[in-house]
Amino acid sequence: MPDAFLPELLQPLVQALVQGTLLGGYYAIMAVGLSLMVGVVRFINLAHGDMAVLGALLVITLTQGLGLPIFAAILIMLPVMALAGYGMHALLFERAMRGGFLLPILVTIGLGAALQNSMFGLWGSNTRSLGADIGALSWASWTLPGGVLVGQLPVLVCLCAVLVIGSLHLVLRHTRLGRAIKATSTDAEAAELCGVDARRARRAASAIAVGLAALAGVFLAMRGQITPYSGPAQLIFAFEAVVIGGLGSVWGTLVGGIVLGISQSLGGLVSNQASLLTGHLVFLAVLLLRLFREWTAAHGGWRASVRAWTTLHRGRFARRKGEKA
């Protein structure tokens, strides 16, 4: 439809940018807990997506089984999941981390499998959704100037992401617990010397991470449908958002989520298949760029590094020539 406000050619582009940004908000909520875990506890919780699904299933049971309003159900579920995160860290991860770098990752793989199949045992394999509990919100939309339609739910999710990440930022900066978490993430040993209880800080970070994962799971169940096996696919997007935004950075995760969302929706303009691919390519590009920057920093700036690299290879090339002769 022609529109005075936006030229027709630009409309799909604007639409893609808007939808991508909104999608990025959801990714950011899913990713910020993971980012906190990587930054503070220093390991990747591969069961993060399964925790999200568990949170969503709890809310579904509270609303559809017990008839609670959805907002109350979320308020009940969040502390339960946070407590679960705290307990899991105290009982599982701490022990596993004593076994070296690889063991905690293996433990989370096992935890993920155990969670998936326990959820299947308890809730069955049917796809479930919170769509029916939020009524028209799952498909209602607002029209922006220029004929751009935005879904109300994605807008709410995105605002919620900004709110969650903003408050997390404030908590980390201005509370005792937050400062303890930050200190632990910068240098755990030095923090302990200054009287910070690093163990408690890690447990708290784990509690926040699991709580936020569960919140993201609730949004996933509102956007679409979930099964006990939906978790691992979500983990990939969360992980990409964390890497794009910078490991352990809270605001960076929001940026990372939005960059991932926009790359996917811009890729989708080309073809459906390009959508996920573009997201993955941006992730790889950022990853390579980060590695390159780290490498150049270790060699005295990129100019010096390039010079060093070329001379090194010229030498090697010449030697090989000499050998042939």
Place this chain on the structure above:
Amino acid sequence: MTLRRLETTRRSFLAGGAGLAAGALAGFPMPALAKNRPVRVGIALPRTGPLALFAEHLPFVMDQVERATKYTVNVGGSDRLVELVIKDTQSSPNRASQVALELILDEGVDVILASGTPETTNPVSDQCELNGMPCLTTEAPLEPYFLGRKGDPAVGFEWTNHFYFSGTQAGGAILEIFGQVETNGVVGALWPNDSDGNTFAQIYPPVLAERGMTLSDPGRFDMPLASYSAAVAKFKADGVEIVHGIIPPPEFTTFYNEAIQQNFIPKVLYAGKTSAFPSALETFGSRAHRLVTEVPWGPQFPYTSPITGQTAAEVVEEYHAASGRQWNSQLGFKLAMFEVLFAGLARIEDLDDPQSVQKAISSISDDTVVGRVDFSKGPFPNTAVTPIAGGQWLEGTDFPLRLAITENTFAPDVAIEAKTLPMLSA
């Protein structure tokens, strides 16, 4: 929930079997049972994992069969007990292959049943073919079953038998439904980058062109796709009025919510793998009304179960009363699997000769609750094609949705109840 139900049923079934055996030992009038060894039937089903919905109806159907037959069948002139050995494929093709081998080598079964998508039927069938074990499978369309196993239509397989609808006919039924609604003939495709999506992308475009329809195809995509906004934008730009998707429920929900957000409501909306399952559509409330689907089986099918003597409608009614959940076509095919098994067992001449067992199963031509199963007529050797109708979901009374049959080209026995209606716009 499902697990617990299965456990109780299996236990009660085993208890029933033990009771029967004890009765025979105590000299009650069942001497034949004590003298003859039982028939051992292996069943490979995805009871856990993403395909577990294919095992959902098994406890109910097993209770039905037990009530009607007491798991006793006359084989070669004497009554024998039927023992079931149920193994879980965990929704994995590799595991399915492994449990089939366990059934053959460790459990010493006489015949194997398997059901629920090519991921289950194909590995189990391949294992049976290799080991000379008679095998009966269902709930995978004939083409992915037969061609997916690299079958040669001129030769076929020696040990494996399969019945279900044909994918080609199902596609044809959907096209007939598309034709019933007044549209501009522009079809939007949601075909993912999996075996089904790629098959449709190869086969459907020329068929659509033949019917004077145009295609709007945003291309193959990998699932889960976080957002379908790009596809929706393309469909809007191309003026799509019919959507043909082959996507599972979580994907369909994401797509449909985004489509409604963007004010895009096609006149006809079909999603294979989703729209046949009312439980996956209930979340949409009235937005699910008038979605179209293929119908492999339903209460409208005018067939009777040779085991329980109930009509399809009576089976559905009893299932609703027993489970409180709405029927889907898997209920009929689970029951039919046992019907074909019992029809086959009754024809066996020598139970100890696998050749004789295979001959008995492959030679059946019997009426079942899903229609006539005749392995000699199928499009491929040892396969039988069952009828496939088309329908549309309307507002229901007992459950939120009710299916109306609107198309019967490939199921002429099933009566048409209504004409396909266009979707309601916003």
